[in-house]
Amino acid sequence: MTSDLQWHAAEATAKNITKSWDKPGEPGGAITLFDSKTLRGFATGGLANLTTATPFSIDSVVRYASVTKHIFATLALLKSDAGLSPDDPLGQYLPQLKAPMSQVTVGQALDMTGGLADVRETLSLLGTSVYNVSDAGAIMDFLAQDGTLNFPAGTEISYSNTGYRLVEEILKQKGILFEDLLQTHIAQPLDIAFTAPETWFDIVPDLVPGYWQDTTGWKTAVAGLHLSASGSLTGSLRSLSVWLQSLLADNGPGAGVLKTLTAQRYLHGDIPSAYGLGTTSTRIGEHTLYGHGGSHAGYKTYFLLHPELDAGVALVSNREDTTAYTHALTVMSSLLATPLPARSHALPDGLYASVAEPYWLKVSNGTASYLGSADNLYQGEDAGEAITLSAHMPMRLRWDGTAIQGEIGHAPRYFTPVEPNDCLKMVQGRWYHPESKAAFDIDGDQLRMGVGTLRASGQLTSLGAGRLLVELPDGPWKKNFCLYFQGYNVRLISNRSRVLSFRRDECRSRWQAEE
Template sequence: MVLKHGDVIGLEDRLGDHLPELQSPLADVTVGRALDMTGGLPPDTRECLTLLGLSVYTETEAGQLLDYLASLKRLNFDAGSEISYSNTGYRLVEAALERKGFRFNDFVKSDIAQQLGIFMEAPDVWNDPVAGLVPGYWKSGEKWQLSSAGLHISASGSLTGSGMALTKWAQALVNGEGGPFKGLLDRLSADRRLSDGRVTGYGLGLRRNEVDGKRFVGHGGSHPGYKSYFLLDPTAKTGMIVVSNREDANTYKMARDCMAALNGLSLPETNCTIPDGLYVADSGPFWLEMRNGIANWLDSEDTLYDIGGGWFSSLSPSSPVRLRWTGTELEGEIGYVSRRLKPVKVEPLGHELDGHWQAPSYGASFDIKDGHLIMGIGPTRRAMPLEDLGQGRALFTLHDGPWTKRVCLHKLQDDRIELVLSRARMIEYVR
């Protein structure tokens, strides 16, 4: 949609040029970086709301969320220095285009659905009726639950349609058919770079996936109870579509394994020998847990694959992890940033952070008492044990419907802390 309307919004434009209410440094992020995951935008609105105590089920509207984003004054990281998956850039660019008279759902209907003779819809909220949409499910203990969510969805993940509709759209992309699809796959997957010139492997909403030396292009999506992925071979003009209405489906792995079988490719080996346990950086809110070959970085999980020489990689352009164990510490890169992480043993938290903590601008608060973080009101009030990681850091686990979040509390000053998740690293509270 941005590529079509390049005369009114350019990839090198500042977001603030089109959304003047945004404050620096958010306003200074370019449209291109907002879309290629290198903008450091306070990344995922949903995760920001989690850190303010709002549930996945809490209803929010587009205007409310834009006002909230306009109040923010911190990025996750300096734009162009790192890559970390974020939906906020797509939300902001959608808002900018809408102000110029171009609605995302209108574009979906005119430039995709009508062109291909399929049904596709981009609803604004979860409760908008969508013809033919089956319920989504997530597993709670031994029971399956119907999924739902309250967040205004936005162009970052509002596209709905059947598996066949997605197939026809992917076919149009990979075949480069006339009209709006000619050359579009190449433009969406073209190289994007960090500030230092390194290619990231993530384009404008499409990511590169390499299997046994062969390059594919694709992307996935997820909402509570729904998962999808498409993976395309631009050379052979083949592809695989996977859609699921259950939370536990690994749609990327299904698509990858099928494309590997189709092409006679060897799948990557895990064989990860990095010791299980928690690791932390010397400073900052940065932690990682290894468990059975899966790296959990700030609550974002990736399987690590053996790439030789003692190195293990996530093989993911949107959440790149490349690490090795030296015998005393982990070294490597996460998000293309150099990291050294040392083993740590958790201890119960003492009383130094006890008290009432507030985010005054948002009316959010919690208490810390006797080694627990206490958040919520009435029957939703819960006490979550804090695990001390040292250097003013502690972890706690927050359960919210289908999701379980491990949050890092990081002390900035004696009476000032931040709560940190991979996609939201800038929510501050004061005592």
């Protein structure tokens, strides 16, 4: 493949993006463009710290969030000497896990096909706030309580951080620490400042705050969940770019990394996936790009590499509203002089639900939200097909005049417009989760969860057929999930967690006797 890379046009596009952050008293971010040898250009905008009014630069230290994943996968599989194979079942190393979770392979845990429920989202559904502190040991005990999966491993793809946490635990039990691997094999050889703190509250030199905005202004972001190797890494954009240059050069610490991480992965039935091991692949025209993004409260990151043309783009930001993937794609599109697919409006706006299943889809102005996780829609093979460019939530959908049908996460899906019913009046009262002692109340058209001043309320909307959609505040975010009622039980279903089942509280004496 030959291509004239448009470095100046791409830098102009990047500066146009960062300029939008250059407003008084607002956080910002930075974008770099590079090949394997040279930093070809960069753009910055906004502030690194709203208290000191320090401008954001490519040396500002941020939380990389899930950009960590490709680095951890590299170290665990290529540098740890732990003897891990992608085909090894997790239970081989973590005997405390129950089936079927114990039967998920290391590769499936890292390539998002394992069906592992995301810990953060599961705890959120139990009423644990993003701000609540939890440590690694308690989380492992929690994961060992129940081996239920979101779906049978290998049958679809859906994003979860839990697989990386579990593989990191395997290394820990062998006396191998992510931070030690990071310093020995990457940070020191490249002379860059990467660190992997265990918690949000650990001291990280020069770390800039992350911010989110509500109606009263910008707020400093914080999160209490223990930071696993799914997203603990911190560093500057300059340091990240140096590491990515070593991947493009395929030498030093980056030797052989892209070949390993981007090797084709498959679901059952030999269905190819665009998600590798901590990396994704995206096509723009004839070009294949590899990369990954990250999202922590108040931090957004993304990188895209074109190894064949020796080119890369990376972005970091300390503002919650940054659309990092879209920005990175836009800059890479300019660099390659190749337009992105046209946005699609083939699916009518509205709320849709599957038949006799707890799945729902909300379409609004060219965006599709599946089980509460939204992505942009683009034109597929023709104007009637709507697709996403996401590797971890691929969609390929059509409207046939009465229903939306196609695939999400490589699994077949069929949605019809929601027909509300009056199940709400039949499910009033308290619902209880005996394993965790969590509970919520349905009071009129509100779901109430939590205790004391932490009690939160969320609106209930009928999805028909014994299903209710819930929207609850959770720090800088809104969490959306479905209540799927089945007799005296109700399942809580969200994009990343589909394993919890609550029971009617007034039936407690009966089901406690059964246990």
